[in-house]
Amino acid sequence: MKTNQKVFKLASALLHYPDKTWLKEVAYIEAEINSIEEPVIRSYLQSFLHYMKSTSFDQLCENYVYTFDFHGIVTLNLTYHVFKDSRKRGEALVQLxxxxxxxxxxxxxxxxxxxxxxxxxxxxxxxxxxxxxxLKLHIKSIQKLDQTLTENDSPYHFLLKAVQDVAYRTLQNKHVS
Structure with a gap:
């Protein structure tokens, strides 16, 4: 699996609402992260893993809700960052x-x-x-999401930093090996 694919897969899993299987699979997640050759990307993911390992499950759930749920700091629905609830958002969802x-x-x-x-x-x-x-469609929304998470000192910004790093590499090189 290419580095970009691995990072996208890990970030996808870790951006979902916390799941107790995370705790059972910490060793596997850690091994996957440590197998990433790019030190900056690996460091971002290790920082999130440290947060995950050093935070109680209940606190992980509470932090997630505070960060991402409807009245949280930010939403994980990317078109909302651009279009809010306008008709153009509906068109973008159809295109996706x-x-x-x-x-x-x-x-x-x-x-x-x-x-x-x-x-x-x-x-x-x-x-x-x-x-x-x-990625061309959503890179600006990902940047905005990361900016908001960073400004709010959310550990989830580490995942967005890793995603952005591989996204930019993918866009520049057309792939990341």
Whole structure:
């Protein structure tokens, strides 16, 4: 698995609401993170892992709700950052559904197609050109989300930093090995 795919997969899993299986799979998650060759990306992910390991499960859940739920600091629905609840957001969601459907990697989820963990899951298995197309659409929203998380001193910004790093590499190089 390429570094970009691994980072997208890890970030996707860790941006979901906390799950007790995380605690059971910490060793596996840590091994995956430590296998990443790029030190900056690995460092971002290790910082989040440290937060995850040093925080009680109940506190992880509470922090997640405070950060991402409807009246939290920010939403993980990327088109909301750009369009709020306008008609253009609906059009963007339709376009995303079309991209997923055309790729034959259509997601089976109750989430809107702009839900960042869903997009990251898609990116973890997408062909390079599909990933580039999707990243071009959402890189600014990912930047905005990271900025807000950083300003609010949220440990989730470490995941967004890792995602942005591989996203920029993907966009510049068309792939990251």
């Amino acid at each position: 559904r079309k991209i997923f459907k055309e790729s034959k990697l259509e997601a089976k989820s109750d989430e809107l197609p702009d839900y960042l963990p869903l997009i990251l899951e898609f990116l973890s298995v997408a062909k390079d050109e599909q990933a580039v197309d999707l």
